[in-house]
Amino acid sequence: MKLVLPAALxxxxxxxxxxxxxxxxxxxxxxxxxxxxNAPAIYNQGSLxxxxxxxxxxxxxxxxxxxxxxxxxxxxxxxxxxxxxxPLSRSLVNIGQTFPPVAVLALAVPAVGFGxxxxxxxxxxxxxxxxxxNALTGLTTLPANVVEAARxxxxxxxxxxxxxxxxxxxxxxxxxxRLSVVISLATATIGSTVAAKTLGEVIIAGLISNNLAFxxxxxxxxxxxxxxxxxxxxxxxxxxARRMGQAVR
Amino acid sequence: MAIRFxxxxxxxxxxxxxxxxxxxxxTFRANRIVPGEGRFILDALPxxxxxxxxxxxxxxxxxxxxxxxxxxxxxxxxxxxIALALAIGVAGSFLTPPNNxxxxxxxxxxxxxxxxxxxxxxxxxxxRLELSPFxxxxxxxxxxxxxxxxxxxxxxxxxxxxxxxxxxxxxxxxEARKHVALALxxxxxxxxxxxxxxxxxxxxxxxxxxxLNVLNIIQTIPSIALFGMLIGPLGWLALHxxxxxxxxxxxxxxxPAFVALFLYSLLPVVANTVVxxxxxxxxxxxxxxxxxxxDRQRLFGVEFPLxxxxxxxxxxxxxxxxxxxxxxxxxxxxxxFGVFVFQGVGQTAMDLVLLGAVPxxxxxxxxxxxxxxxxxxxxxxxxxxxxx
Numbered sequence: 315m316k317l318v319l320p321a322a323l324x325x326x327x328x329x330x331x332x333x334x335x336x337x338x339x340x341x342x343x344x345x346x347x348x349x350x351x352n353a354p355a356i357y358n359q360g361s362l363x364x365x366x367x368x369x370x371x372x373x374x375x376x377x378x379x380x381x382x383x384x385x386x387x388x389x390x391x392x393x394x395x396x397x398x399x400x401p402l403s404r405s406l407v408n409i410g411q412t413f414p415p416v417a418v419l420a421l422a423v424p425a426v427g428f429g430x431x432x433x434x435x436x437x438x439x440x441x442x443x444x445x446x447x448n449a450l451t452g453l454t455t456l457p458a459n460v461v462e463a464a465r466x467x468x469x470x471x472x473x474x475x476x477x478x479x480x481x482x483x484x485x486x487x488x489x490x491x492r493l494s495v496v497i498s499l500a501t502a503t504i505g506s507t508v509a510a511k512t513l514g515e516v517i518i519a520g521l522i523s524n525n526l527a528f529x530x531x532x533x534x535x536x537x538x539x540x541x542x543x544x545x546x547x548x549x550x551x552x553x554x555a556r557r558m559g560q561a562v563r
Numbered sequence: 564m565a566i567r568f569x570x571x572x573x574x575x576x577x578x579x580x581x582x583x584x585x586x587x588x589x590t591f592r593a594n595r596i597v598p599g600e601g602r603f604i605l606d607a608l609p610x611x612x613x614x615x616x617x618x619x620x621x622x623x624x625x626x627x628x629x630x631x632x633x634x635x636x637x638x639x640x641x642x643x644x645i646a647l648a649l650a651i652g653v654a655g656s657f658l659t660p661p662n663n664x665x666x667x668x669x670x671x672x673x674x675x676x677x678x679x680x681x682x683x684x685x686x687x688x689x690x691r692l693e694l695s696p697f698x699x700x701x702x703x704x705x706x707x708x709x710x711x712x713x714x715x716x717x718x719x720x721x722x723x724x725x726x727x728x729x730x731x732x733x734x735x736x737x738e739a740r741k742h743v744a745l746a747l748x749x750x751x752x753x754x755x756x757x758x759x760x761x762x763x764x765x766x767x768x769x770x771x772x773x774x775l776n777v778l779n780i781i782q783t784i785p786s787i788a789l790f791g792m793l794i795g796p797l798g799w800l801a802l803h804x805x806x807x808x809x810x811x812x813x814x815x816x817x818x819p820a821f822v823a824l825f826l827y828s829l830l831p832v833v834a835n836t837v838v839x840x841x842x843x844x845x846x847x848x849x850x851x852x853x854x855x856x857x858d859r860q861r862l863f864g865v866e867f868p869l870x871x872x873x874x875x876x877x878x879x880x881x882x883x884x885x886x887x888x889x890x891x892x893x894x895x896x897x898x899x900f901g902v903f904v905f906q907g908v909g910q911t912a913m914d915l916v917l918l919g920a921v922p923x924x925x926x927x928x929x930x931x932x933x934x935x936x937x938x939x940x941x942x943x944x945x946x947x948x949x950x951x
Contacts, residue, residue, distance in 0.1 A: 348795065398570045402687040408935075409686070412927040414887025417920040420904045424913040425672075496783060503785040504891070508908055517788045521894060526795045533788025540783035 324545070331538040335366050338531070345527040355527045357516045366535060369512040372430060372505070373498045376437035381491060384442050388449030389475065400450075407447045415440050415501040423508055433505030433512070440501060441494040448490025452483025485555040492547040499540045503532070571687055572627040579627075579680040583620050586673030589654045594665040595723075595912060601671050607654040616650050619643060620677065627684050633691060640685040647677055648713060655721035667723035669914055696936035703932050723914040724921070731903075731918070739922065741817065742899035745892055746885040746926075749821055753828030753881060758874070760829070761836025762862065771837065778830035786823065786891045793819035794895060820897030824888060828881040835877025839870030872942040879934035886927040890919065 334341055338356045345355040390396040391403050418439055422432035456479055464478040506514030513532050520528025587601025588608075605613040619642065626639040655668045694702070719725050728735055764771045781789070797818050843866045851865040893901030900919040907915030 396570070401690045402571060402683070405686055405690045406683075408931070409928065412883050412887075412924070412931045414890055414920075414923055414927060416887065416890045416901065416904060417924050420908055420916045420920055423908060423911075423916070500783065500785040503787055507894070507905060514785070514787060517785070517791055518894075521787070521791050526792070529788055529791035529794075533784050533792055536788065537780065537784040541780060544783065 324542075327538070328542060331535070331542070334531075335363050335535060338362050345531060348527040348530060349525055353523065353525045353527070357519065357528055357531060359519055360515070362513075362516070362531075362535065365511060365513050365515060366539070369499075369502055369536070370539070372433060372510065372512060373437060373495065373502050376434050377441050377491070377495055377498055379438050380441035380445055380494060383438075384445035384490075385449050385487065388446055388453055392450070392453040393471075403446070404450065407443050407450075410439075410443045413440075415497075416504055419501075419504055419508060428509040430505075430510050432508050433502060433510035436505070437498045437501060441498050444493040444497070445487065445490040448493075449483065449487045452486035453479055456482055482558055485551050485558065488547060488551045488554055492544060492551070495547065496540050496544055499536055499543065503536055567630045568628055569630050571683070572629065575627045575680045575684050576624045578676055578683075579620060579624050582673040582676035582680065583617060586676060587671040588673045589651065589658060590669050590671040591658050592667045592669075592723075595667055595914075596910065599667075599669070599671075601673075602654070602658060604650075604673070607658060608650060609653065609657050612650065612653055612657075616646055619646050623681065623684075633688055636684060637688045637692075640681045640688060643681045644678065644685065645709075647674065647681075648710075649718065651722065652713070652718035652720075655719065659721050667726065667914065668721060669723040696939045699932060700936050703929060707929070724917050727903075727912070727914045727918045734902075735918070738898050738900055738902050741897070742886075742889050742901075742923070743926070745817065745820055745824060745889045745897065745899055746882065749824035749828055749885055750878065750881050752821075752825045753832050754878065756825075757829050757832030758836055761833045761874075762840065764833065764837050765840040775830075775834060775837070778833060781826050782830050786827070786888050787894055789823045789826065790819055790891060790895045790897070793822050797822065816896045817892070817898060819895055820889070820892035820899075824885050824892075827888060828885060831877040831880040831884075832874070835874050835880075836870065839873030840866055842873060843869045872938055875934065875938045875941060879931065879938060882930045882934060883927050886923060886930060890923055 342355050349355050387403065391399045415436060419432055419436040422435040426432055426435065460478060460482065461474070464474045469477065502510070502512045503514030503517060505512050506518050513536050516532030516535075517529050520526065520530075520532065583604060588604045589602045590599035591602055592599040604617055607613070608616060623639040623643045626635050651670050651674055658668045659666050689699075689702070713719060714725075720729070760774065764774050784792075847865055847869060848861065851861045856864060889897075889899045890901030890904055892899045893905050900923045903915050903919030904923075905919075907913060907917075907919065
């Protein structure tokens with residue numbers, strides 16, 4: 315699935331998004347029609363910029379942890395030492411993805427209390443699965459002759475992993491990371507129901523005070539961030555695939 | 564001869580050993596919201612029960628730890644899971660002081676970790692057995708009947724999650740019906756609308772990128788925002804279009820939740836229809852055309868049946884995703900199991916969260932197993948036809 319936006323449109327949208335986050339006041343007339351009874355048109359219970367940064371920070375921390383653990387586990391179960399875990403880890407990924415994010419989030423609360431922590435745990439666990447799944451796919455579907463050639467060239471197992479297997483599966487792994495980030499960006503908003511500081515606060519404030527303008531601006535910022543991060547990671551994947559001489563998707 | 568250990572068994576033994584000896588098995592609370600105190604297995608069960616359960620767990624740990632036949636591992640994991648299910652019920656009635664309706668007993672971390680460890684063992688055995696789709700559905704049914712029997716027998720009635728249920732039995736089933744209706748109804752709507760769009764996108768290449776892009780962008784809008792944004796337009800419809808309100812279209816409630824789930828469901832259905840149709844072998848299409856089939860005959864007689872497993876995969880994604888997302892509907896008054904989850908989060912009453920979360924997870928899990936089995940059945944039957 316490709317997301318094609320003309321380059322010029324992309325730049326304009328990015329500038330608009332940044333301008334809105336930094337100085338939402340400029341856009342007040344646009345949101346005014348969405349409010350009733352003279353309610354404020356722009357979120358006024360905190361700065362959108364700091365909420366956006368906290369939102370991105372939470373997603374980044376959870377995703378980086380998920381990347382490290384997921385790739386580490388995928389490497390482990392594709393080595394001879396961990397081969398016994400391979401079938402089980404496949405089914406665990408399948409089972410894990412049936413868990414709704416809200417349930418993971420709500421169930422993390424009794425363990426760690428309210429605030430950022432349950433959100434980080436939910437995002438981490440939920441983000442783990444797509445990355446792990448793709449890393450497994452990448453590492454188990456390498457062309458056999460390339461791996462043989464690496465062994466024939468006298469590479470040690472470590473060299474084979476770092477110079478051949480990981481670079482070759484990088485595009486697939488990146489696709490998993492992209493999926494994980496986009497899911498996490500949206501899921502982080504639900505974190506605000508357990509008192510995490512994310513853009514979900516804006517949306518929930520809108521739902522509570524019946525102010526559509528808040529809901530729309532919170533949603534638009536998250537969706538905008540997701541589209542651009544999706545786009546950027548997609549570009550990264552194309553570069554990685556081209557460097558590996560694979561067909562550019 | 565050196566003893567060979569099973570590597571997964573080492574992991575399971577570590578988790579189960581910690582859970583059985585160092586983590587509390589049940590939590591006792593004097594009332595619904597005070598912090599609880601942990602009770603270990605030996606304190607939580609009547610005199611004979613505790614040592615008996617521990618002995619069974621230790622035996623099962625050894626079965627997992629050593630390289631034992633699959634059948635042993637299957638028996639060990641099922642035996643421990645059944646014993647745990649029974650024991651937690653016994654612990655519930657044992658720990659509740661007589662004539663006390665305020666005390667709450669709930670499973671604690673040790674119980675959950677034991678369940679996790681032996682479910683891991685069971686999952687590993689079931690994966691290795693490579694069961695056929697029918698057997699998998701059969702096992703799901705047996706498990707559902709077993710849990711249903713335990714619930715009906717009343718042996719869990721002294722546990723806090725069921726006390727929450729007892730207080731809300733009526734609304735629980737009403738929310739359950741709403742939840743299923745939301746998840747299934749939006750799926751049906753998405754299939755009815757999405758299939759023709761997918762076919763159109765397959766036939767008319769110009770449309771494809773544009774339509775998929777729009778659907779992709781809808782997917783990136785966070786669910787609570789999309790639910791919220793639909794409040795406005797639907798509220799306007801209800802006010803200004805005669806008859807709309809009578810059809811149940813309202814600003815808040817089920818209508819925006821339904822529309823949001825429907826919008827989220829469109830992408831997997833449309834995208835998988837396009838991918839499935841694109842994957843139909845050229846030779847099959849050529850042959851059909853050579854036989855003088857019309858476009859319509861070709862679509863229903865050749866392309867559609869061949870693309871069906873891929874389309875079904877899209878439907879599986881949608882159904883599992885919708886069952887989970889429907890919990891968010893509660894935030895905008897749409898009902899569903901999310902009502903209990905968010906009420907529980909609000910009152911920091913975790914049993915109430917579980918009352919909403921456990922049925923949601925079970926539903927999603929059951930839907931995934933059933934649809935996976937159906938997908939495998941259709942895919943293999945196609946292959947068999949192709950060979951024949």
